[in-house]
Amino acid sequence: MEQVYQFFINLFNALAAELQYAKVLMPSLMQGLIVTLKIFILTLVMSLPLGLPFALGSNSRRVIIRIPCRVYIWLFRGTPLMLQLFFFYFFLPIVTGIKLDGFTTAVFTFVLNYAAYFAEIYRGGIESIDRGQYEAAQSLGLSRTQTLFGIIIPQMIKRVLPPISNETITLVKDTALVSVIAVGELIRVARGAVNRDVKVTAFVIAAIIYLILTFVLTLLSNHLEKRFSRHEAQ
Amino acid sequence: MKKILSLALALVLAGTIAGCTNSKPSGGDSALSGWEFVEDKGELIVGLDDTFAPMGFRDESDNLVGFDIDLATKVGEKLGVDIKFQPIDWNSKELELSSKRIDCIWNGMSATESRQKEMSLTKKYLNNRIVIMTIDGGKAVTSKDDLKDMKIGTQEGSSALETMIKDDDYDSFKDNISEFPTYDEVILDMQAGRLDCMVVDEVLGEYKNSKLTEKFIVSEINFGDDFYAIGCRKGETDLADKINEAIATLIEEGTAEEISNKWFGKNIVILEGYDQ
Numbered sequence: 001m002e003q004v005y006q007f008f009i010n011l012f013n014a015l016a017a018e019l020q021y022a023k024v025l026m027p028s029l030m031q032g033l034i035v036t037l038k039i040f041i042l043t044l045v046m047s048l049p050l051g052l053p054f055a056l057g058s059n060s061r062r063v064i065i066r067i068p069c070r071v072y073i074w075l076f077r078g079t080p081l082m083l084q085l086f087f088f089y090f091f092l093p094i095v096t097g098i099k100l101d102g103f104t105t106a107v108f109t110f111v112l113n114y115a116a117y118f119a120e121i122y123r124g125g126i127e128s129i130d131r132g133q134y135e136a137a138q139s140l141g142l143s144r145t146q147t148l149f150g151i152i153i154p155q156m157i158k159r160v161l162p163p164i165s166n167e168t169i170t171l172v173k174d175t176a177l178v179s180v181i182a183v184g185e186l187i188r189v190a191r192g193a194v195n196r197d198v199k200v201t202a203f204v205i206a207a208i209i210y211l212i213l214t215f216v217l218t219l220l221s222n223h224l225e226k227r228f229s230r231h232e233a234q
Numbered sequence: 235m236k237k238i239l240s241l242a243l244a245l246v247l248a249g250t251i252a253g254c255t256n257s258k259p260s261g262g263d264s265a266l267s268g269w270e271f272v273e274d275k276g277e278l279i280v281g282l283d284d285t286f287a288p289m290g291f292r293d294e295s296d297n298l299v300g301f302d303i304d305l306a307t308k309v310g311e312k313l314g315v316d317i318k319f320q321p322i323d324w325n326s327k328e329l330e331l332s333s334k335r336i337d338c339i340w341n342g343m344s345a346t347e348s349r350q351k352e353m354s355l356t357k358k359y360l361n362n363r364i365v366i367m368t369i370d371g372g373k374a375v376t377s378k379d380d381l382k383d384m385k386i387g388t389q390e391g392s393s394a395l396e397t398m399i400k401d402d403d404y405d406s407f408k409d410n411i412s413e414f415p416t417y418d419e420v421i422l423d424m425q426a427g428r429l430d431c432m433v434v435d436e437v438l439g440e441y442k443n444s445k446l447t448e449k450f451i452v453s454e455i456n457f458g459d460d461f462y463a464i465g466c467r468k469g470e471t472d473l474a475d476k477i478n479e480a481i482a483t484l485i486e487e488g489t490a491e492e493i494s495n496k497w498f499g500k501n502i503v504i505l506e507g508y509d510q
Contacts, residue, residue: 028296090329099335182321184284192285192292195418198445 018201025193025202032189033209035103039175039185043110044168050111051118056148058123069119076116082177084109089181106178114171121163125156158228165221169214186210268470272337277316280306281336283324285416288441288497289342290319301497302340305359305481308489312480325391325415328352331467338466338473344393344435345463350508356474358461358506359481360437364397366457367439367450368431369424375431375453381407384430387420388413394433397457417442424450435460437498461506481505 057069076084088109093099100108129152137147179188186206193202272278282290282302290300298319310317322330322339330336331353343349345358366375373384378401388394390413398404398411412429414420420432421442431453432439443449466473482505484490490503 024294028292028294031296086326086329090326090333090335093333093335099333180323180326182284182323182326184321188285189292191418195285195416196287196291196293196445198418198421198442200422 021197021199021201022205025205028189028193029186029202029205029209032184032186032206035183035185036172036175039103039106039110039178039183040172042107043114043171046107046111047114047118048164050115051122054115054119055122055126058119059126073116073119076113077120081109081113081174082180084113085178085181102178102181102183105181106175106183110171110174110178114167117167118164121160121167122156124163125160126152128159129155158225161221161225161228165217165224168221169217172213172217173210267467269472269476271470272315272473275315277318278310278313279318279320279335279337280340281320281322281327281330281338282341283327284319284321286324286341288437290340301493302342304493304496305484305490306340308484308493309477309480312483313476327465331465334467338464338477340464342435342437342462343465344396345461345508346393346396348396349463349465353465353468354471354474355463355465355508356477356481358463358504358508360462361502361504362460362462363436364394364433364457364460365436365439366431366433366453366455367443368453370449370451373430374451375455377455378403379406381410381431384410385428386411387423387429387432388434389417389420390415392435393460394435394457397460398433401457421446433457437502440498461504478505 054069054073057065058073060066060069085105088100089102089105133151134147137151142150175185176187178185179191182188186209190202190206194200266274284290284292284298286300288300289302290298293299303319306317306319320330320336322336324341327339327343331339339353342360344362345355349355366381368375373380375381375384381403384407386398386407388398388411395411395413399408412423414423417432417434417438420429420434423429424432425448432450434442436452436456439450439452443452464474464477466477481490481503485503485505491501494501494503
């Protein structure tokens with residue numbers, strides 16, 4: 001009995017010490033979180049719309065539009081994101097003299113990379129719409145633009161929401177990659193604390209922060225999916 | 235319709251490209267090199283991995299601190315240029331240097347033979363040793379012969395690894411060595427019980443040990459001396475010479491000793507050239 005009692009005392013003491021240490025770590029981890037969030041939001045806001053022209057372009061009947069779009073998607077989906085970061089961060093200044101800072105490079109690379117993935121998701125969504133709808137729209141006298149933006153794309157958005165939210169969750173975690181170009185995001189800050197204090201607590205807190213972020217995103221995507229299916233028959 | 239689409243596409247593309255090019259202009263005249271380049275900009279960009287305690291790291295309030303930070307700041311005062319600390323990823327340090335994102339690597343970097351060839355190093359400025367650390371209560375190392383039956387951890391590309399490779403007995407224990415990205419993983423693997431010992435430079439090893447609750451044991455035998463130096467771009471020896479001069483002055487004034495005592499509790503600052 002005495003031993004059990006002592007065990008809990010020790011456990012609580014250890015927990016209290018960890019919490020005290022976590023409190024010390026928080027300010028710098030929050031700094032890292034802000035950088036992570038900035039990269040995440042900027043990437044999402046720019047790559048979501050940028051994917052659409054590439055999706056439409058890669059379905060274009062004109063070779064001059066289709067081939068560049070497909071090559072772009074092939075390049076950015078086909079190479080590791082880490083190498084793309086290296087390319088823009090190191091190769092660009094060596095060859096062209098354009099020297100972007102780490103954060104700009106990170107956002108720029110992420111936008112180009114994620115736009116390629118989103119383009120393919122959009123393309124899949126557009127192609128999943130029944131051909132009959134185009135014919136119906138044509139017989140009603142709608143133009144191609146009207147058909148695309150008034151009929152096809154609204155339905156596509158609903159269908160692509162699940163894969164988009166999947167990609168978005170991947171994006172949150174992919175931001176950890178930018179530590180290879182020394183941007184001080186969450187993982188890099190945590191690694192610094194682990195190095196300084198020789199304790200892994202910072203990694204555990206970082207993992208919890210990522211979990212909270214992805215949880216919020218999951219809620220958000222559930223909400224959006226419901227909203228976009230509100231006109232559907234029950 | 236198609237025209238509108240292609241126009242929209244072109245606009246988006248143009249926007250993206252413009253967005254990337256109109257960023258800040260690169261500082262300094264890139265035609266210059268070495269000390270002239272640094273003097274012209276008025277700042278020396280020091281590249282360091284800001285997660286490398288006790289040489290350069292961030293304290294709990296996110297300030298850059300460490301032995302190299304203090305020393306570099308003083309050197310900047312002597313040279314009359316601003317010191318700008320640029321965080322880098324240690325594995326990309328050569329690329330950082332050649333792409334002129336930084337002017338020198340100053341971050342507890344050992345003056346290994348390969349680096350003497352790849353960069354213009356300053357003189358050795360810190361005297362260090364490569365030591366073997368074991369778990370308390372685990373297998374002890376009393377001679378290099380013991381390493382035959384032990385699992386050894388070290389950091390990839392480290393001076394500790396390079397020293398082991400040069401060792402006469404290397405062949406007898408080379409299959410036991412595991413290389414990790416940083417010593418933090420080595421320590422974790424020691425604690426996990428997969429490794430019997432780690433080979434590390436003393437400055438770093440002692441720092442880590444001071445933070446651990448269950449201390450590692452420093453073995454009686456070691457792999458000999460290890461020296462730190464500052465790495466400038468290959469061929470930019472004039473910049474290295476300038477830094478040498480500044481450190482020499484700091485040693486004379488006693489400032490260097492002060493900084494060393496502050497971080498290591500003893501004076502291990504030196505200024506020595508290389509055996510040719």
